[in-house]
Amino acid sequence: MEDNNNINQNNQVPSTPVDATSTPNVAMPNPTPTYDQFAAQVPTTPVATPAANAPKKSGPIIIFGIVALVAIALVATIFIENKKGTDVEKGIINEDTKTLIVFFSHDGENYGKNLNIENKVTLTVGNTEIMAKKIQSFIDADTVDIYEIEPETPYPTDLNELYGYTKIEYNRDTYPKIKNQINNLDEYDVVFIGYPIWHASYPQIIKSFVNDNRDVLKNKVIVPFNTHAGSGSAGTYKMLYSLIGVPEEKGLNGLAINGTEVATSDSNIKKWLEGLGYKTK
Numbered sequence: 001m002e003d004n005n006n007i008n009q010n011n012q013v014p015s016t017p018v019d020a021t022s023t024p025n026v027a028m029p030n031p032t033p034t035y036d037q038f039a040a041q042v043p044t045t046p047v048a049t050p051a052a053n054a055p056k057k058s059g060p061i062i063i064f065g066i067v068a069l070v071a072i073a074l075v076a077t078i079f080i081e082n083k084k085g086t087d088v089e090k091g092i093i094n095e096d097t098k099t100l101i102v103f104f105s106h107d108g109e110n111y112g113k114n115l116n117i118e119n120k121v122t123l124t125v126g127n128t129e130i131m132a133k134k135i136q137s138f139i140d141a142d143t144v145d146i147y148e149i150e151p152e153t154p155y156p157t158d159l160n161e162l163y164g165y166t167k168i169e170y171n172r173d174t175y176p177k178i179k180n181q182i183n184n185l186d187e188y189d190v191v192f193i194g195y196p197i198w199h200a201s202y203p204q205i206i207k208s209f210v211n212d213n214r215d216v217l218k219n220k221v222i223v224p225f226n227t228h229a230g231s232g233s234a235g236t237y238k239m240l241y242s243l244i245g246v247p248e249e250k251g252l253n254g255l256a257i258n259g260t261e262v263a264t265s266d267s268n269i270k271k272w273l274e275g276l277g278y279k280t281k
């Protein structure tokens with residue numbers, strides 16, 4: 001390997017002998033220094049003097065800066081993710097939860113006990129409407145609104161007629177038009193959806209409501225409820241979730257009450273609401 005000690009900055013070999021004091025590697029006869037001379041040459045504290053052209057030690061600072069930035073970005077992302085979604089979606093229902101109770105109900109002639117036409121009754125207020133209004137009055141929160149789905153063409157009040165009319169609607173899977181569209185659905189966190197069981201399903205007008213509002217409903221917490229004359233919920237809660245397109249676990253437990261027992265079911269309804277997380281009154 002080439003020895004560069006005698007090469008100056010222009011890479012030229014000096015023509016005159018190099019000053020011995022500036023080239024310590026050149027062998028020169030050197031008298032042995034006294035102890036004092038020797039001690040005077042030894043620096044008391046070693047000082048690291050970077051060579052003039054050596055890169056400044058900014059590397060670690062840059063790396064530290066990058067790591068810090070990444071950490072801040074990570075924390076911010078986690079924070080934003082946690083803020084996404086309502087408290088309700090995280091299982092928290094409180095007095096700030098904005099709740100809407102949507103229902104369809106039919107007054108007029110209806111089945112009484114056990115779906116027996118002999119037991120038919122005439123309702124001035126539908127069973128599901130009574131249940132919906134109880135839910136509204138029991139929830140102790142700032143915003144609990146109610147919205148009744150009304151058909152553009154009213155259903156017959158006579159039970160036989162109503163039965164035939166709705167059976168055709170069900171068999172043909174037609175979607176009756178809604179008279180009173182809702183346009184502020186997006187303001188709510190939780191949407192209760194209530195209906196009577198008709199022909200072992202929800203009335204077709206519930207499908208109309210979902211079809212008209214699916215995009216908004218998809219982002220809500222859905223709570224189904226219904227009245228019936230013996231069929232319970234008839235498996236309609238699952239059907240409702242899939243009709244809307246929300247996973248079942250995004251909804252909350254529903255409640256089915258026999259129409260003939262709605263008037264006497266206050267404590268049942270309150271217990272259910274409390275189970276969902278609501279404070280009741």
Ligand SMILES: Cc1cc2nc3c(=O)[nH]c(=O)nc-3n(C[C@H](O)[C@H](O)[C@H](O)COP(=O)(O)O)c2cc1C
Nearest residue numbers: 105106126127128196197199200227229230231259
């Ligand atoms: C056309 C029709 C079909 C019905 N089909 C069923 C049924 O399949 N199963 C059931 O348990 N109740 C059935 N019912 C009874 C209602 O679900 C029950 O009376 C309900 O409480 C009525 O609620 P509403 O007054 O809010 O309309 C039917 C009622 C009607 C009018």
